[in-house]
Amino acid sequence: MTKGTPSMGKKRKITHIRCRRCGRHSYRLDKKYCSACHYGLTTKIRKYAWQTIGAFLKYSK
Numbered sequence: 001m002t003k004g005t006p007s008m009g010k011k012r013k014i015t016h017i018r019c020r021r022c023g024r025h026s027y028r029l030d031k032k033y034c035s036a037c038h039y040g041l042t043t044k045i046r047k048y049a050w051q052t053i054g055a056f057l058k059y060s061k
């Protein structure tokens, strides 16, 4: 078996497409939900406190 870039040609299965809710490339085609905002899994947008803190620290600089 070949290691490295040439063997990556086998990985042609699309797992994620662009999510229509959060716009990220995280919508899973097999599970039918977005891994970034949980679109398709819940009506509420996936959000955590640490994300809010991280955004606050990022934009407060």
Ligand SMILES: [Zn+2]
Pocket (backbone or CB within 6 Å): 019, 020, 021, 022, 023, 024, 026, 027, 034, 035, 036, 037, 038, 039
């Ligand atoms: Zn999403």
